[in-house]
Amino acid sequence: MSVLVDEGTRLCVAGITGREGSFHTLNNRRYGTNVVGGVTPGKGGQDVEGIPVFDSWADAMSEAQPNTAMIFVPPRFAADAILEAAGAGVELVIAITEGIPAHDELRVYNTLERDHPGTRLIGPNCPGILSPGKANVGIIPASFFEQGNVGVVSRSGTLTYQIGNEIARAGFGCSSIVGIGGDPVPGSSFVDVLELFQADDDTELVVLSGEIGGSAEEEAAEYIAENMSKPVVAYIAGFTAPAGKQMGHAGAIVSGSSGTAAAKAQALEAKGVRVGRTPTEAAAIAVEVLGGASVGA
Amino acid sequence: MDLLEYQGKQLFARHGLKVSSGKAVTSVEDALVAADEVGYPVVVKAQVLIGGRGKAGGVKLAANESEAREHAANILGMDIKGHTVRTVWIEHASDIASEYYASVLLDRSAKQPLVMFSVEGGVDIEEVAERTPEKLIRHHVDALKGLSHEEGAQIARDGGADADVVDGVADALVALYEVWLAEDATLAEINPLIVTPEREVKALDSKVSLDGNALYRHPENQSLSDKENEDPLERRAKEEGLQFVKLDGDIGILGNGAGLVMSTLDVVAGAGGEPANFLDAGGGSNAETIKQAVDLILANEAVKAVLVNIFAGITRCDEVALGLIAAFGEIKPSVPFVVRLDGTNDVEGRRLLSEAALPNVHSAKTMNEAAEMVVALAAGQPVGAPA
Numbered sequence: 001m002s003v004l005v006d007e008g009t010r011l012c013v014a015g016i017t018g019r020e021g022s023f024h025t026l027n028n029r030r031y032g033t034n035v036v037g038g039v040t041p042g043k044g045g046q047d048v049e050g051i052p053v054f055d056s057w058a059d060a061m062s063e064a065q066p067n068t069a070m071i072f073v074p075p076r077f078a079a080d081a082i083l084e085a086a087g088a089g090v091e092l093v094i095a096i097t098e099g100i101p102a103h104d105e106l107r108v109y110n111t112l113e114r115d116h117p118g119t120r121l122i123g124p125n126c127p128g129i130l131s132p133g134k135a136n137v138g139i140i141p142a143s144f145f146e147q148g149n150v151g152v153v154s155r156s157g158t159l160t161y162q163i164g165n166e167i168a169r170a171g172f173g174c175s176s177i178v179g180i181g182g183d184p185v186p187g188s189s190f191v192d193v194l195e196l197f198q199a200d201d202d203t204e205l206v207v208l209s210g211e212i213g214g215s216a217e218e219e220a221a222e223y224i225a226e227n228m229s230k231p232v233v234a235y236i237a238g239f240t241a242p243a244g245k246q247m248g249h250a251g252a253i254v255s256g257s258s259g260t261a262a263a264k265a266q267a268l269e270a271k272g273v274r275v276g277r278t279p280t281e282a283a284a285i286a287v288e289v290l291g292g293a294s295v296g297a
Numbered sequence: 298m299d300l301l302e303y304q305g306k307q308l309f310a311r312h313g314l315k316v317s318s319g320k321a322v323t324s325v326e327d328a329l330v331a332a333d334e335v336g337y338p339v340v341v342k343a344q345v346l347i348g349g350r351g352k353a354g355g356v357k358l359a360a361n362e363s364e365a366r367e368h369a370a371n372i373l374g375m376d377i378k379g380h381t382v383r384t385v386w387i388e389h390a391s392d393i394a395s396e397y398y399a400s401v402l403l404d405r406s407a408k409q410p411l412v413m414f415s416v417e418g419g420v421d422i423e424e425v426a427e428r429t430p431e432k433l434i435r436h437h438v439d440a441l442k443g444l445s446h447e448e449g450a451q452i453a454r455d456g457g458a459d460a461d462v463v464d465g466v467a468d469a470l471v472a473l474y475e476v477w478l479a480e481d482a483t484l485a486e487i488n489p490l491i492v493t494p495e496r497e498v499k500a501l502d503s504k505v506s507l508d509g510n511a512l513y514r515h516p517e518n519q520s521l522s523d524k525e526n527e528d529p530l531e532r533r534a535k536e537e538g539l540q541f542v543k544l545d546g547d548i549g550i551l552g553n554g555a556g557l558v559m560s561t562l563d564v565v566a567g568a569g570g571e572p573a574n575f576l577d578a579g580g581g582s583n584a585e586t587i588k589q590a591v592d593l594i595l596a597n598e599a600v601k602a603v604l605v606n607i608f609a610g611i612t613r614c615d616e617v618a619l620g621l622i623a624a625f626g627e628i629k630p631s632v633p634f635v636v637r638l639d640g641t642n643d644v645e646g647r648r649l650l651s652e653a654a655l656p657n658v659h660s661a662k663t664m665n666e667a668a669e670m671v672v673a674l675a676a677g678q679p680v681g682a683p684a
Contacts, residue, residue: 075510101511102403103481109408110440127610141610141641156556161640162608162664182555184405184483211556214405237559240544240566241575244299248540248555248577250510251405256423261563278564280665 002131002176003151003196003203004092004122005033005068009135012037012060012090013051014081015072022048024072024096024139031136036064039081057088070128070137071095078124079104082187086112086119094137095124095187102250105185112187121187125250126179127157140177148173150286151197153190154209155182155216155249159237159279163207166283170292175203182211182249190220198228205231207286208273210264212238213251217264225271231289234268234275235282236261298507301344303386304521305503308480309487314472315499319388328369329362331387337361338390341368345380345526353377358390383525391501396489397458398422398433399470400504401444401477403484410438410477412449412470414456418489432456444474465498466490480518481511530574530597537589539576546571548675549594549603549632551587553578553612561606564664570672573600578612587620588627595630602675604667605636607646614638614646622653633657633674637667 011028015021016038026049029035037052037060044055054060057069069085071078071093078097085093105124112119122129128138133147140157144165152174154160164177178193180186190208197203206228210217217236224232239261241247243254254260265275274289276282300308306316320331321344332339343355350356355377359365365387375382396419404411414434417425426433434456438444449467458466469490477485486504493499512519524532534541540555544562548570552558555577562572574597578590594603607617617638624630636658638646647660659680661667670680 076513099510101481101514102483102508103478103511106403106408106410106440114441139611144610144640154556156554156559158552158554158608158610159556159560161610162557162560165608165640184403185408209556211559216406219406235560237556237563239563240572241559241562242542242544245542245575246509247542247559247575250508252555252559277567278665279560280663 001200001202002134003193003200004176004178005129005131005135005137007134009068009137010034010036010064010066011068011070011137012039012064012066013070013072014039014085016040016048016051016053017043017046018072021072025051025070028136028138031142033135033137036066057084057090061088061090067091068137069093071097071124073097075099075101079108082108082121083111086116091118092120092122093187094122094126094128096126096128096138098125100124100183102184105183109185109187122178123181123187125183126181127160129176129178131176132174138179140179144168145177146173148175149202149204150174150290151200151203151206152177152209153193153197153206154179155211155251156209156237159209159235162279163209163235163283166280167207167286170283170287172287172290172292175200182251184214184251190216191223194220194223194228194232198230203230205233205286205289207282208232208234209282210234210236211249211252212241212247212261213249213253213259215259218267221267221271221273224273232273233282233286233289234265234273235279236264236275298509298512298521299346300503300505300507300521301346301384302342302503303344305505306500308476308505309472309500309503312472312475312479314469314476315497317388317391317499317501319386321384321386323373323384325366325369325373328385328387329365332359332362332365335387335389339365339387340390341365341372342386342388343372343375343377343382344384344386345377345382347378347380350377355382380526391491391499392494393491394494395459395492397466397492398425398488399473399490400484400486401474404437407437409440410474412436412438412444412452412474414452414466414470416457422488438474443478444471446471459492461496462492462498465496469498469500476505481508481515482506483508530593533596534593537593539578539590539593541593542575543597544572544574546573547599547601548671549573549597549600550606551576551578551590551594551603552606553609557606557608561604561664561668564668565604565672568668568672570668570675573597583616584620584623587617588624591621591624591630592628595628595632600632602632602671603630603634604671605634606664606667607638607640609638609640609643613641614643615649618646618649621650622655625655633659635659635661635667635671635674637661637664
């Protein structure tokens with residue numbers, strides 16, 4: 001098994017006719033993901049290398065029955081695209097778009113909660129979800145990951161590749177890699193994804209990759225202590241980040257004394273979660289727990 | 298994007314929050330003209346993006362022209378924790394009966410707007426929250442409904458505002474919420490929110506942060522922020538569309554992806570080095586971006602060595618290598634580089650670099666090894682064979 005995307009995924013892409021959108025959609029299809037359509041207002045009836053394009057999510061739903069949406073439209077259109085897909089009944093919306101205003105994210109999050117509780121949002125500003133050997137939705141380079149029993153959940157794309165690749169080189173694979181994104185109001189938090197991994201038969205261990213800003217890692221620590229029987233290994237980026245400076249991601253900012261990497265690592269360790277000081281160390285701890293080569297204490 | 302006090306107050310006024318009339322000026326002469334306009338006594342306030350202005354002597358009351366002249370002359374050009382005062386705000390001094398606190402912010406954890414109010418204003422609110430948390434009212438607002446006057450009045454009453462100003466405080470809270478919402482702010486704070494002897498409720502200070510991602514729908518706000526005190530390299534990076542933060546060390550850092558770059562800073566610090574910057578060249582960086590990035594890093598004269606740490610996903614290592622080769626052709630760096638290329642097309646990237654035989658460029662296999670090498674090089678120690 002795996003979480004969120006697999007052989008049953010029926011993907012439809014908002015922004016499929018754009019340069020980035022078409023490139024990554026076709027990449028996902030080559031990987032084996034079942035891409036059933038795309039949505040671009042005004043371009044209904046066209047196709048992108050055989051993938052039908054619809055004018056609206058309602059049309060896409062009645063013609064192609066997608067269960068997963070990928071959002072690739074520019075920031076100013078992204079909030080409405082997410083809500084339109086949810087309104088059409090899509091269960092899983094994965095928003096890749098970076099640069100969406102925080103207030104739009106707040107509106108989307110609360111509107112989904114109130115009006116579309118059946119829809120789960122992953123992202124925005126995320127690399128997507130890969131279930132190796134099954135489906136890839138987003139921009140995660142699949143070649144770095146093997147199929148296996150490690151679940152990965154991360155706020156950062158490249159850091160995920162770094163850690164996943166080190167795990168693969170040690171001979172282990174992943175059940176699913178879920179990028180929840182680096183924005184201040186993500187649709188899904190660490191806790192939401194940890195819950196899925198805990199329930200997934202194929203996931204034996206979870207690697208959580210966090211960073212400065214907000215309190216999602218602290219909340220994850222509480223959740224792990226109370227609800228998870230599977231081991232979790234963590235990595236936190238940004239120990240040396242100065243306060244008040246946004247470090248690339250909109251959500252990666254230490255505000256006053258809150259949101260520091262040290263506080264996050266401490267919160268996790270206080271609940272018995274082992275935290276690697278470098279990505280390499282985090283991967284090594286994961287490998288050790290899985291019964292691979294041991295690392296020094 | 299953080300605003301100066303007077304810029305925040307201008308936004309406040311735009312949404313009906315009461316502020317004292319005032320003027321932002323950059324010279325002593327203009328300060329005196331402004332003081333005449335708003336009427337003595339006036340307050341001369343340093344406009345810098347740093348707390349503790351009052352303690353540093355950057356906020357002074359002037360009863361007459363000679364005092365105003367003296368204070369403006371002292372404050373203009375003053376250094377407050379590394380920020381040079383280039384602008385002062387002159388406003389008519391307010392009589393104060395009470396000092397309250399009010400703010401609206403985005404609560405990332407609750408995923409709702411959070412309104413905070415306290416009658417213990419004019420002091421560090423984090424201290425109030427710590428010592429007497431019961432005196433800081435925290436009220437979550439339904440983001441889809443907004444803040445009603447009735448809710449605002451309840452917050453004022455819960456916080457213990459004087460009965461005769463509950464209405465005025467509610468008006469202020471609703472207006473502050475409107476500032477936060479309409480201007481796409483992530484924080485809108487008033488400390489102190491004062492009550493005058495005439496029982497008027499007024500914002501005596503402002504702290505506003507705007508969401509940079511939303512500036513496209515606020516063209517009138519794009520020119521705000523403290524341009525004069527912005528780091529020149531950070532300003533240049535912004536203009537070139539690079540994610541760059543200037544730091545205090547001597548090791549230049551170039552990587553792709555915010556998380557990986559933050560991690561690179563940590564690993565370099567762990568190896569005993571001090572990063573000179575954060576620079577995320579982005580997910581799909583091409584040769585041109587890499588060249589621009591190298592140029593920016595080397596524009597910082599403190600840099601003694603540079604670490605290029607790439608784990609390529611969408612990025613391709615051969616593109617990064619070509620960018621480095623092009624950059625070296627034009628810039629001819631005088632400091633050593635350590636390059637770690639991993640991921641998409643890494644073999645090709647390393648081959649290109651090795652064939653180009655760039656002077657003083659060292660290749661590393663892992664992130665940890667790269668960090669150790671660059672720290673040694675910055676300290677003037679030799680490392681293994683060049684790439």
